Amino acid sequence: MKAFEYAAPTTVDAALKLLGGPNAAALAGGTDLLGRAKDYVTSPDRVVYVKEIKELGGITGDAKSGMTLGAATPLSEIVHHSGIREAYPALWQATSEIGSIQIRNMSTVGGNLLQRPRCWYFRAGFGLLGMKDGQSLVRAGDNRYHAIFQTDGDALFVSPSSLAVALIALDASAKVRGPKGERTVKVEELYRVPRREGESELTVEPGELLTHVMIPAAGKNGAYEARQKQAQDWPLVMSAVNLTMQGDTISKARVVIYGVAPIPWRSEAAERVLVGKKFSPEVAAEAGTAAVEAARPLSMNAYKVPMTRTVVKRALIRAVQGKGYWEEG
Amino acid sequence: MTEQKPRDPGGLGGQSRRDFLRGSGVAAATAVLTGQAAGVLDEAQAAEESTKVLSGTVEITLKVNGQERSCEVEPRSTLLDTLRNRLDVTGPKRVCDRGSCGACSAIVDGELVYSCTTLAVSCQGKTIETLESFETGEGSVPHAFHQNDGLMCGYCTPGFVTACKAYLDKHPNATEEEIRKGIDGNICRCGTYVGVLAAAKAAAQAKKGA
Amino acid sequence: MAEWPASPSVIGKRIPRLDGLLKASGKAKYPSDVHPKGLLFGAMLYSPHAHAKVKSIDTKTAEKLPGVKAVLVIAGPGTTLRYHGDDIAAVAAETEEQARDAIRAIKIEYDVLPHVVTEAQSMAEGAPEVFKGGNVKKGRGQTKGKPEDAMASAAATIEATYTVPMITHVCLETHGLTVGLEGEKKATAWASTQNVYGIAGDLAQALELDRGDVTVYTEFMGGGFGSKFNADVWGTTAAKLSKMAGGRPVKMFLDREQEHCAAGNRPSATAHIKMGADREGKIVSVIAEGHSTGGVGNGTNMILPYVYRGVPHYSVGQANALTNRGGSRAMRAPNHPQSCILTEAAVDDLAEKLGMDPLEFRLKNLDPGSPMTPIYQAEIPIGAELIGWREKRKPRGKTGTGPIRTGLGMALHTWGGGGNPGKQVSCTIHPDGSVDIKTATQDIGTGARTILAMIAAEILGLQPTEINSLIGNSSYPPGQPSGGSTTTPTMAPPCYDAVTKARDALFKKVASAFNNARPEDLSLKQGQLWAGGEPVASWKEACRKLGTSPISVTGEFVDGLSSTGVGGCQFAEVSVDLETGEVKVKKIVAIQDSGLILDLLTWESQVYGGVIMGLNYGLFEEVVMDPTSGRMLNPDMEWYKLAGASDIPEIVVRAYSPPDEKGRQVIGVGEPPTISTAAAIGNAVSNAIGVRVTEWPMSPRNVLNALATASREGRA
Ligand SMILES: Cc1cc2nc3c(=O)[nH]c(=O)nc-3n(C[C@H](O)[C@H](O)[C@H](O)COP(=O)(O)OP(=O)(O)OC[C@H]3O[C@@H](n4cnc5c(N)ncnc54)[C@H](O)[C@@H]3O)c2cc1C
Ligand code: SF4
Numbered sequence A: 001m002k003a004f005e006y007a008a009p010t011t012v013d014a015a016l017k018l019l020g021g022p023n024a025a026a027l028a029g030g031t032d033l034l035g036r037a038k039d040y041v042t043s044p045d046r047v048v049y050v051k052e053i054k055e056l057g058g059i060t061g062d063a064k065s066g067m068t069l070g071a072a073t074p075l076s077e078i079v080h081h082s083g084i085r086e087a088y089p090a091l092w093q094a095t096s097e098i099g100s101i102q103i104r105n106m107s108t109v110g111g112n113l114l115q116r117p118r119c120w121y122f123r124a125g126f127g128l129l130g131m132k133d134g135q136s137l138v139r140a141g142d143n144r145y146h147a148i149f150q151t152d153g154d155a156l157f158v159s160p161s162s163l164a165v166a167l168i169a170l171d172a173s174a175k176v177r178g179p180k181g182e183r184t185v186k187v188e189e190l191y192r193v194p195r196r197e198g199e200s201e202l203t204v205e206p207g208e209l210l211t212h213v214m215i216p217a218a219g220k221n222g223a224y225e226a227r228q229k230q231a232q233d234w235p236l237v238m239s240a241v242n243l244t245m246q247g248d249t250i251s252k253a254r255v256v257i258y259g260v261a262p263i264p265w266r267s268e269a270a271e272r273v274l275v276g277k278k279f280s281p282e283v284a285a286e287a288g289t290a291a292v293e294a295a296r297p298l299s300m301n302a303y304k305v306p307m308t309r310t311v312v313k314r315a316l317i318r319a320v321q322g323k324g325y326w327e328e329g
Numbered sequence B: 001m002t003e004q005k006p007r008d009p010g011g012l013g014g015q016s017r018r019d020f021l022r023g024s025g026v027a028a029a030t031a032v033l034t035g036q037a038a039g040v041l042d043e044a045q046a047a048e049e050s051t052k053v054l055s056g057t058v059e060i061t062l063k064v065n066g067q068e069r070s071c072e073v074e075p076r077s078t079l080l081d082t083l084r085n086r087l088d089v090t091g092p093k094r095v096c097d098r099g100s101c102g103a104c105s106a107i108v109d110g111e112l113v114y115s116c117t118t119l120a121v122s123c124q125g126k127t128i129e130t131l132e133s134f135e136t137g138e139g140s141v142p143h144a145f146h147q148n149d150g151l152m153c154g155y156c157t158p159g160f161v162t163a164c165k166a167y168l169d170k171h172p173n174a175t176e177e178e179i180r181k182g183i184d185g186n187i188c189r190c191g192t193y194v195g196v197l198a199a200a201k202a203a204a205q206a207k208k209g210a
Numbered sequence C: 001m002a003e004w005p006a007s008p009s010v011i012g013k014r015i016p017r018l019d020g021l022l023k024a025s026g027k028a029k030y031p032s033d034v035h036p037k038g039l040l041f042g043a044m045l046y047s048p049h050a051h052a053k054v055k056s057i058d059t060k061t062a063e064k065l066p067g068v069k070a071v072l073v074i075a076g077p078g079t080t081l082r083y084h085g086d087d088i089a090a091v092a093a094e095t096e097e098q099a100r101d102a103i104r105a106i107k108i109e110y111d112v113l114p115h116v117v118t119e120a121q122s123m124a125e126g127a128p129e130v131f132k133g134g135n136v137k138k139g140r141g142q143t144k145g146k147p148e149d150a151m152a153s154a155a156a157t158i159e160a161t162y163t164v165p166m167i168t169h170v171c172l173e174t175h176g177l178t179v180g181l182e183g184e185k186k187a188t189a190w191a192s193t194q195n196v197y198g199i200a201g202d203l204a205q206a207l208e209l210d211r212g213d214v215t216v217y218t219e220f221m222g223g224g225f226g227s228k229f230n231a232d233v234w235g236t237t238a239a240k241l242s243k244m245a246g247g248r249p250v251k252m253f254l255d256r257e258q259e260h261c262a263a264g265n266r267p268s269a270t271a272h273i274k275m276g277a278d279r280e281g282k283i284v285s286v287i288a289e290g291h292s293t294g295g296v297g298n299g300t301n302m303i304l305p306y307v308y309r310g311v312p313h314y315s316v317g318q319a320n321a322l323t324n325r326g327g328s329r330a331m332r333a334p335n336h337p338q339s340c341i342l343t344e345a346a347v348d349d350l351a352e353k354l355g356m357d358p359l360e361f362r363l364k365n366l367d368p369g370s371p372m373t374p375i376y377q378a379e380i381p382i383g384a385e386l387i388g389w390r391e392k393r394k395p396r397g398k399t400g401t402g403p404i405r406t407g408l409g410m411a412l413h414t415w416g417g418g419g420n421p422g423k424q425v426s427c428t429i430h431p432d433g434s435v436d437i438k439t440a441t442q443d444i445g446t447g448a449r450t451i452l453a454m455i456a457a458e459i460l461g462l463q464p465t466e467i468n469s470l471i472g473n474s475s476y477p478p479g480q481p482s483g484g485s486t487t488t489p490t491m492a493p494p495c496y497d498a499v500t501k502a503r504d505a506l507f508k509k510v511a512s513a514f515n516n517a518r519p520e521d522l523s524l525k526q527g528q529l530w531a532g533g534e535p536v537a538s539w540k541e542a543c544r545k546l547g548t549s550p551i552s553v554t555g556e557f558v559d560g561l562s563s564t565g566v567g568g569c570q571f572a573e574v575s576v577d578l579e580t581g582e583v584k585v586k587k588i589v590a591i592q593d594s595g596l597i598l599d600l601l602t603w604e605s606q607v608y609g610g611v612i613m614g615l616n617y618g619l620f621e622e623v624v625m626d627p628t629s630g631r632m633l634n635p636d637m638e639w640y641k642l643a644g645a646s647d648i649p650e651i652v653v654r655a656y657s658p659p660d661e662k663g664r665q666v667i668g669v670g671e672p673p674t675i676s677t678a679a680a681i682g683n684a685v686s687n688a689i690g691v692r693v694t695e696w697p698m699s700p701r702n703v704l705n706a707l708a709t710a711s712r713e714g715r716a
């Protein structure tokens, strides 16, 4: 880790000023930033600690009118929030599966959304696209954890945030403040597919702070993930879904998938299958199948295709029926 | 390996000192930093908020296991390295140094955290507890680990003891399933989990009995 | 021949470790914890490349950085670096942050050379050479009988390629030591080692001192598993840095990345196996061709067909493919886990092909010439009962219709272990009644310290807590390196010998003080000295009669107390999600033969620990190498996956110790229980899902791939 300056402001305004200089980085829980700094993947000259800023903390609102999460709210607060558990099971389930108790105590909503990809080529210093001498290390190498969608492009890493997948399914927005003022964007707009090395996968600019996330009232929602370990582990594939029902019929559907693309992957193909139908496990299975139609896996991750099909199906069943056919007892 | 700069700087212009820092290699940066011993600098910009910008070597005071302890750190010094290297509090261990194994677990303001991924400067004014401060008599978590052989080489043990204690303090009626989840942020290579779980259950039982 | 007491009062009981509370309270000081006065922090610079020549190295900037006290180049210009993690240079500085900065300030120009990091790369035609003379070394081949002819006549045959990846030891305390010099002539080190006695020699050599001038302490150490027998480059480098810094102690412990890359591995193993059996279910022939890599070190020595050596015809060929990756080191039961997986998978597949219960099939094929056979014959039914084999096991693939399938699997293993003569233990009985046991061995987590105290306590009629079990000091009588499950069987006999002799000397000296008893009339139990069936004095009173001279005796190895050769079997019950490939192990049953058990509590921990290490091997672990950059991609504890609490199944452990003469002697148990777990898990997975997963670990990827291949080929 390179040496840096440090400040711990208590207001957003002060933080923005401190972040205004070159090569400054916000520090929240540190679970991502400090790891990157130790690996010399990111070497800020100044670190601005945002967890002392009261305006960035807390969870407010209710199921009916929607809820707002402060960006510096620790993930553990979401897990302990009974209102969220009831209104937004997708968010609750996704969050409770993140890392460990320690990780959830430390890391924050903003930090989770703006964490950088975990791609092992990126973390070894080969850049976000993992190129060496003009060749994609990812394509030629070990891409078991990489993308299966949009693999004709150069960005083959997967977006790391579990939270983003749930929040996008819930149609949440984010408030971002910078030197030029405040803007509100959809959470999905926080992400983009970088086209060349040096371009970020995040749209939040240096010097800006994510301050709040607003979640509107939601339909039937839920999440499901597949992973290798039961204890602390990253999802291989995860999906969060949110269905607006009119009677028995699905009038609106949002299906978002983790672990399959450089951005949280919204599956319009799956959504199209669902809208206008009565829910049933068969319809869920159809949606799962539709979700992977456009998948083009890399050399080592074809397994993610059947896994994604299942994960989408199960997220839908869990959202609507609670318990699933795969659960014991 | 190529080193990545964070994204293009935007917004306000930098100060000369920062430019110097940014443009310099490790050598110059370190020279500057240590050149300003205990440099606690007031930034003009932040002055109105009276936010201190710490750089170089700074003297901090941490409340560790009930004692106020002062030492010199750098802003980048982790809580773990500060405890171990500067304060001789060596219960927490450095194992992965990346927030994945739990060996460095400590309790900060009542919350279980990985001290390897926490900056010492951010812990000023907070209460830091490591397992050295835990009761060790009958009914305590360390005692239960000992009696149930929840340890072998013992290097992961401080982290497990700390995680168990933190979890049981908050969830005295936890089931075995919940206890497992409660300590899933810790890894043992010797494979002591059977003893660890027996210890956790025994400690929980003792707590209820007490 | 010496003999263990027939009705012991301490041995065989559940005795908590003497140092357990120190460890559980964070007060135990490990070599990485000590902080001698004037301590400097060391850091290593290691190769980012898999293969490169150092063109130039410039340490000037680094040397001038604040806090830097010494910089040492290990790989000067012209040196070839052979793997990611290979040592280049080292620094000692006032703070650890400064040491790391200095490492990064060392400027190096490399000639990057072409590398081979996978077996395929290594074995390819015209591949770049790791060392001069070719990458592929033929290993020990064996032929018995006429395997080809026998295969041709077999009623049923199988043929498949099974693969086990390379893994690393992942000692939680990384390799390293803290070392300082006093004057020119004396050095003190605190080393994380399995060989406190031997390391003193390594350091003495590096410092050009006599062995006796170096004292090494290993009071505690955070795991070795076979990888910590030498001081290594970083250890001797730390000693040299200390010398350069005027003797100030230097703490040098590897970071996790270098630990993974450079500090040892268990080699991979792949074997193409043909196996045939006759109509009765007797294996008649095995033809195996294997290859493996241990990086720049030895590959796996595949012992095929493992415990089924009674097979009349077999041929085994194997090759070690050198790769640009740190070299292998012994790891918990070297060569056995791989050999067990490769053999037991094929055996299972052949049983399946014959439509036989794999348990019966194994019983049929035990080697009639092996002393282990009666042991397996006794153990297998016990394990089968505990896992519920008869009620629960269904033929492969006939495990139901839902997405979650459960399956059972089993495997057998064997190991040597045993004690070696040549090591010593001293016993001192002081006039105040305190007892010191001293030997230069170490407790790597096995409970060696406690076991020595238990032996002494048994003989002296005391409690283990009343014995000072002093180990982890190289100046003590030469003790055993902790390897090959030999520590306990090697150290128990000299300990027994020393304490017995000390006791007898005590009897001789004090007998006359108790009604003129003869020494042969005296005995010790329950903390008392007994004469002719009566307690005559407390232990302390008895010792007081020694006056001012303590008794001090050095014990040697004696025959009759330790033995070698164990057999064991394990059973696994797993559930597999056919749709996601996720595997959960529900239960493991481990039946372990291990002779006389000294401490039942730590014995069980050893077996649990072995099983859990095997579970990691079965489900999670693998070193991932990048073919293009040559780097290890997962030198961490995040993508190098290891079980946490929620991954641990119910584990049922049973000792199998029949009351014959072997059951009365000590055999180590560090390694055997880790051998067959991964094989049993793999077999259980295949049983559950109906197809063989030929690649370990049983990750969702490997499981889904196996299912996809089978369905492509119309098998499932
Ligand atoms: C072992 C392990 C397992 C994990 N498993 C999962 C998982 O399953 N799913 C998952 O989603 N994550 C997982 N994580 C990642 C973890 O959740 C993230 O590291 C964490 O959420 C990041 O939050 P933080 O507050 O610690 O962020 P920090 O590390 O403090 O910051 C992360 C990034 O966000 C920026 N930032 C932080 N806050 C703001 C803000 N308010 N405005 C602008 N920029 C900001 C920082 O500058 C930095 O670049 C895992 C991590 C580990 C170590
Ligand atoms: S005992 Fe075995 S594991 Fe241990 S060191 Fe050895 S060979 Fe290895």
Ligand code: FES
Pocket (backbone or CB within 6 Å): B093, B094, B095, B096, B097, B098, B099, B100, B101, B102, B103, B104, B105, B114, B115, B116, B117
């Ligand atoms: S050392 Fe902090 S989590 Fe591993």
Ligand code: FES
Pocket (backbone or CB within 6 Å): B151, B152, B153, B154, B155, B156, B157, B187, B188, B189, B190, B191, B192, C172, C222, C223, C445
């Ligand atoms: S006791 Fe050795 S790592 Fe847990």
